Amino acid sequence: MKKISLMIAFVLFAVIGASAQIEKPVTWSYAAKKISKTEAVVYIKATMESGWHIYSQTLKSGGPQPTSFSFAASKDYTLVGKTTEPKATTYFDENFKMNVSYFGNSVVFQQKIKLNKPTATVKGKVEFMVCNDSKCLPPEEVSFSISVK
Template sequence: MKKITLVLSMVLFTIAGAFAQIEKPVTWSYAAKKVSKTEAILYIKATIEDKWHIYSQNIKDGGPVKTTFTFSPSKDFGLVGKTTEPKAVVKYESTFKMNVSYFENSVVFQQKIKLNKATTTVKGKVEFMVCNDKQCLPPEEVEFSVPVK
């Protein structure tokens, strides 16, 4: 009887552990808008849960992991300039002993592209780190695919 109870307990804990919630305080969405026959703008939006923040692309060395966009090379389009971002909140964080720039709630990054083809799909990945006032989650990479029509 003790063996059955022990086995049932282990199974229960295993199932409970499998359903434990993994924190994902940032969700990403993507869109593209043609501004002419040969140019489009990609919109890459991070929606951030309350009390969390992600960092700007413009973080000095020695601080948190900055948000970084990498676009897969393609003959169908070319990047025009760098990925832009709105004005970030700047605050001293004692964890990093420096001023850092970050975004709360949501942020939309933009990337202009020159089209070599009428329609294409822009693929790439974004690396980012998310923190709140108690913890930082490990840096994460998310792949994206944005159709441009």
């Protein structure tokens, strides 16, 4: 009985220790604003912890994972153009041996949509890679659902 109790305690501490190791330095928030009866802009904001950054959508291959967006097909709306981003910071990264463009602190991506109904729910996924000065975390995918009223 004592061995079983010790084993359970060991497993419990191992699980707690492992979950404390998971880093999530990026949080995502979402909003939408109608700009006319038939058009709206969807805002997708990434906020990074101090020292962390995510990459632009426009990176060349051979470097870090660029941020990318995929939107679910819907009869309620149509995408207008591509997802836009503000001007990124660009520098030569010695690790990748190329110029890379990134965003620190926070960044707001925008996607214009044409509404086929008065309201819509824009669903999709964002895939991104986050790094700091000493390491990069594996690319991550986050689903979103944004109500346009």
